[in-house]
Amino acid sequence: MHDATIKHLSDALAARRCSSVELTRQFLDRIRSPGAQYNCFITVDEERSLAEARAADALRASGQAGPLTGVPLAQKDIFCARGWLTTCGSKMLSNFVSPYDAHVIERLRTAGAVTLGKTNMDEFAMGSSNETSYYGPVRNPWNRDLVPGGSSGGSAAAVAARLAPGATGTDTGGSIRQPAALTGICGLKPTYGVCSRYGMIAFASSLDQAGPMARTAEDLALLLNGMAGFDPRDSTSLEREAEDYTRSLTDDLAGLRIGLPRQFFGDGAAPEVLAAVEAALAQYRKLGCTTVEVDLPNMGLSVPVYYVLAPAEASSNLGRYDGVRYGHRAKEYRDLVDMYEKTRAEGFGAEVKRRILIGTYVLSAGYYDAYYIRAQKLRRLIADDFRQAFAKCDVIMGPTSPTTAFALGAKAGDPVQMYLSDIYTIAVNLAGLPGMSIPCGFDGRGLPVGLQIIGNYFSEARMLNVAHRYQQASDWHRRTPPGCA
């Protein structure tokens, strides 16, 4: 059952071929073995999960089950979940048992999904390798000496290793898409505003978005149905008519125009990555699509722009961690300011501190216009580039990540090298567009390659259709890491 898709499990539960308690037990067993070696989970609470599973089975018995009722899911530890330790991968929240549910968690709970545990992640979502976590790095199930990507590395590795059929993630600069690419699974970041950020621990408020991670496009659609929706408690949540993201999955792709940005196919990406992407494009042409070159002239600035805006917003958001109302507090201090300074020095890791310092600097008096405002202007240019490109095509494609999974420790010494891992994903967050990654092949070392699909605003159903039809004609998404079958 651990190799089954969410769709398959949902059907099996509906047909009473298994119970949620049985499924949950199976996945909890796998989390212990072979799961422990990957360090995907920060918190597992078997009693709590089984109680949720029993409640799901009772919901079904009373005739009120929906597609996700009884389906076990891993939740990224960035989502506040009532009664669960919620750490955000940080020492700062290592003692924080959340008194409330994030909107996304509340929606999934109401739908009857079962929480298998809270997954490991880069601290405060800042990272591209899941190496900055206070709880140790996550290991890539395809090769334990390699990173799974980040910041949703725990969620990605859990799904890839078949410890969970699906998981929640968040994406601020690529944190769903890049780990999905490096672990050979599917991940989607919806249009900004589609999923509520209430209860989702804030990193960069104008960029953060929650999204599903699973092994098929169809499963992403089922999860997105469960996660998306208006929430008045998030001031940036969009009030729109509810959508069924599965509605277009099987539409014909004939005539679909795929835009290929020059900037995605230059020498920034490894040759084997490009080769796998080109093979996927050949498959799409066989499905009746045409390709057209497009130009995103300001794309090259997306990394510098992001590393002004995201740290600036983070420095503001992480100001709340002061040891007063929750989380870590220093044991000894002279006065209030000393308490703040020591609490924050002790509670935050090096990357988080770096980004807070950058953010504080670019927002400080005398620098605000030159850095923060300038970055916001460049952001508009980047978004406008996409707007122009979408006049010529229906979706944009390219590699998700410039390389396949890299070695633990390989980039940890040079922050800028690490930041460049997000070179193809960041612009999508800056523009607020939806983006996804699906597996499209392997490199010579047997490591997965991800294809990024970028859609226009609110085109998630179409993007899922584009992915689904490819998955019906290929089987990259069904490959299993060694030892995880």
Add this chain to the structure above:
Amino acid sequence: MALELDDVKRVARLARIAVTDEEARSALQQLGGIFSLIEQMQAVDVSRVEPMSHAQDISLRLREDKVTEDDARDALLAVAPEVEAGLYLVPKVIE
């Protein structure tokens, strides 16, 4: 933008994060690399461009001025490091 050690210490103070001299020196080095990356932004003419903070042109939603929240005081106080009589305790700030 040439960053100096004093800049790092000043910014750390603003951010309320204690840094030792050694940490400040190491931060200076790494931040130098990051600021070189950010300097690339200066190359483009943005004089006629409006800043963009949000993808959709939305304005802040307003609601009725009515109490709709539940009283969660006890649950919220329960996770605090030090409380007394329903108040958060912090070191004295008034001389």
